[in-house]
Amino acid sequence: MRALVLVLVIFFQFFAVFAEDDKKAExxxxxxxxxxxxxxxxxxxxxxxxAMAKSIEEAxxxxxxxxxxxSVVTSAEMKNVVKSTSIQAEMGCxxxxxxxxxxxKKLAVEVLFAGKITKLGDEFILxxxxxxxxxxxxxQRISVExxxxxxxxxKIKGAADILLGISKPKQMFKLAEGxxxxxxxxxxxxxxxxxxxxxxxxxxxxxxxxxxxxxxVISQDDIKAMLSKAALDSExxxxxxxxxVIEIGASLGLSKLVTGAVGKVKNTFVxxxxxxxxxxxxxxxxxxxSYDGDESELxxxxxxxxxxLAGVDYKKMPGAVDFSFNIKExxxxxxxMEAALDSPVYxxxxxxxxxxxxxxxxxxxxxxPLQTEVYVAPGSKNVKTFTVxxxxxxxxxxWWFWTITGVVVLGAAGxxxxxxxxxxxxxxxxxxxxx
Amino acid sequence: xxxxxxxxxxxxxxxxxxxxxxxxxxxxGDKVVDFGMRKANVEKGKLSGLIWLGDYVGKKDVxxxxxxxxxNFFANWCVPCIKEMPFLQKMYDKYNxxxxxxxxxxxxxxxEKFDPTFKKSIEIIKKNKIKYPVLFDRFTNRNQLxxxxxxxxxxxxxxxxGKGEIIEKFQGEGSHDLKKIENVIKKAxxx
Numbered sequence: 001m002r003a004l005v006l007v008l009v010i011f012f013q014f015f016a017v018f019a020e021d022d023k024k025a026e027x028x029x030x031x032x033x034x035x036x037x038x039x040x041x042x043x044x045x046x047x048x049x050x051a052m053a054k055s056i057e058e059a060x061x062x063x064x065x066x067x068x069x070x071s072v073v074t075s076a077e078m079k080n081v082v083k084s085t086s087i088q089a090e091m092g093c094x095x096x097x098x099x100x101x102x103x104x105k106k107l108a109v110e111v112l113f114a115g116k117i118t119k120l121g122d123e124f125i126l127x128x129x130x131x132x133x134x135x136x137x138x139x140q141r142i143s144v145e146x147x148x149x150x151x152x153x154x155k156i157k158g159a160a161d162i163l164l165g166i167s168k169p170k171q172m173f174k175l176a177e178g179x180x181x182x183x184x185x186x187x188x189x190x191x192x193x194x195x196x197x198x199x200x201x202x203x204x205x206x207x208x209x210x211x212x213x214x215x216x217v218i219s220q221d222d223i224k225a226m227l228s229k230a231a232l233d234s235e236x237x238x239x240x241x242x243x244x245v246i247e248i249g250a251s252l253g254l255s256k257l258v259t260g261a262v263g264k265v266k267n268t269f270v271x272x273x274x275x276x277x278x279x280x281x282x283x284x285x286x287x288x289x290s291y292d293g294d295e296s297e298l299x300x301x302x303x304x305x306x307x308x309l310a311g312v313d314y315k316k317m318p319g320a321v322d323f324s325f326n327i328k329e330x331x332x333x334x335x336x337m338e339a340a341l342d343s344p345v346y347x348x349x350x351x352x353x354x355x356x357x358x359x360x361x362x363x364x365x366x367x368x369p370l371q372t373e374v375y376v377a378p379g380s381k382n383v384k385t386f387t388v389x390x391x392x393x394x395x396x397x398x399w400w401f402w403t404i405t406g407v408v409v410l411g412a413a414g415x416x417x418x419x420x421x422x423x424x425x426x427x428x429x430x431x432x433x434x435x
Numbered sequence: 436x437x438x439x440x441x442x443x444x445x446x447x448x449x450x451x452x453x454x455x456x457x458x459x460x461x462x463x464g465d466k467v468v469d470f471g472m473r474k475a476n477v478e479k480g481k482l483s484g485l486i487w488l489g490d491y492v493g494k495k496d497v498x499x500x501x502x503x504x505x506x507n508f509f510a511n512w513c514v515p516c517i518k519e520m521p522f523l524q525k526m527y528d529k530y531n532x533x534x535x536x537x538x539x540x541x542x543x544x545x546x547e548k549f550d551p552t553f554k555k556s557i558e559i560i561k562k563n564k565i566k567y568p569v570l571f572d573r574f575t576n577r578n579q580l581x582x583x584x585x586x587x588x589x590x591x592x593x594x595x596x597g598k599g600e601i602i603e604k605f606q607g608e609g610s611h612d613l614k615k616i617e618n619v620i621k622k623a624x625x626x
Contacts, residue, residue, distance in 0.1 A: 226575050247574065251574060251578060
């Protein structure tokens with residue numbers, strides 16, 4: 001009898017647990033059934049045909065629009081809305097891009113999809129990220145690579161799944177606590193920048209990885225010797241770089257190695273590095289950093305990339321900035337922070353490592369606003385001097401304009417006087433009649 | 436004067452000992468140095484996937500744990516090396532199921548270009564009906580020299596146990612005693 005009661009109790013408890021689980025699962029279903037409004041912004045193209053960027057944007061809109069409970073607003077639709085006179089009047093803007101954010105709020109757009117397509121070597125790189133309109137925070141970020149438009153398009157579905165949180169991104173490499181990793185860093189390829197710059201960045205990347213606990217980077221000498229042998233031996237066709245890299249890594253007895261490229265496309269600098277599992281012949285982690293700024297920022301960007309590549313939690317390693325300017329008064333916008341500038345210096349500490357947007361405006365109207373992107377590398381200080389450029393003097397205020405004007409006026413005055421004087425009847429002239 | 440001579444003596448001893456170590460390569464009792472090399476696909480006459488030493492011995496998570504690994508080094512111009520290939524194939528056929536693995540590694544000098552060397556090796560492999568993996572490194576002799584030593588004396592046959600320790604090294608004239616080699620393999624397998 002006691003046993004029967006016990007069985008019944010267990011039976012009911014078992015049901016109670018499952019009922020509880022069902023209750024817990026309910027909110028997830030509820031959230032997924034809510035309709036979400038997304039805005040797909042124009043995909044920015046850097047050294048890539050605009051038509052290609054447009055095609056990618058269309059593919060993304062189609063992909064997102066085909067999902068249940070998602071309504072997509074395109075950038076063109078949004079601009080049309082902004083152009084509408086009634087909205088302009090209401091929002092007090094004149095179709096500017098800044099106004100878009102306000103319009104997004106008005107149209108109840110919750111998530112913004114922003115993207116950029118660039119070309120590095122033979123590869124097209126498409127990076128897309130989501131922005132939560134309410135709090136302006138960046139959500140998921142993903143980059144896909146492909147040799148042509150078709151390949152890129154085929155990867156959009158997977159990228160959309162990850163960005164929407166439907167599927168988890170591929171588990172990328174993460175250096176485990178206490179794990180020891182011996183790796184090699186292959187010389188970074190240069191695309192549109194000096195090879196010497198790429199070589200220095202290879203050294204910085206190696207040094208930074210070597211400083212990460214658990215990682216030891218082998219000397220570049222062995223790799224260089226092998227690469228030079230590959231280059232010398234013309235019969236060895238090292239056309240497929242991945243194949244070569246893996247072979248070199250295996251010969252060195254390494255399980256993992258780093259390879260990549262650094263490039264410049266118009267004003268955008270791009271760093272693309274991969275961690276390759278030599279045994280599996282597979283990319284286990286990939287880092288893509290791109291920014292519009294100064295070439296010297298590549299150093300900080302590659303330091304950050306080293307931590308990302310190793311899968312180390314660098315967000316707990318704050319960095320700092322110490323910027324100097326040639327102006328004494330103005331305003332500084334650094335990331336989400338805005339401050340008045342009352343000295344030629346701006347400093348900030350305890351910053352989460354990453355890429356920051358910097359905008360400096362001088363009070364004096366004779367200066368152009370400085371806009372650039374800078375990096376805060378984990379545990380380091382970015383010390384830099386910026387020059388806020390003066391506005392070019394308008395032509396009508398320039399010395400040469402006034403000199404020429406002066407010469408012309410004086411010349412004209414002289415010429416007029418000469419003409420007037422020559423047109424008067426010569427003295428003593430007349431008609432004399434002799435009878 | 437005495438101090439100078441003493442210093443010179445120390446330098447000489449150090450250099451000799453250093454060079455001596457470099458010349459001999461890995462020796463019995465040493466742990467293997469893991470590496471991966473591409474295997475020859477004899478039928479297609481091309482290189483195929485990577486084969487790692489660590490796939491068979493010396494690691495906890497080996498792909499295919501073997502009791503014994505015979506690591507053999509050969510060069511196309513090394514007649515005794517080619518001569519011992521059928522013997523190694525015989526050993527492979529006889530003891531493979533009992534836990535023996537044979538890996539043969541090609542060695543080429545600086546003057547030997549890869550493509551003709553590989554082509555010639557394929558002919559040798561075909562002629563001797565070799566079925567065990569024959570490995571090639573297109574870029575370097577780095578691993579070959581680690582095992583063979585700086586002088587790269589051939590033929591060379593190294594017997595390694597499942598833990599990845601070198602049991603015996605037969606190099607040069609020593610590798611002609613095929614009976615002894617078989618006995619070492621048999622003992623290591625536990626026959």
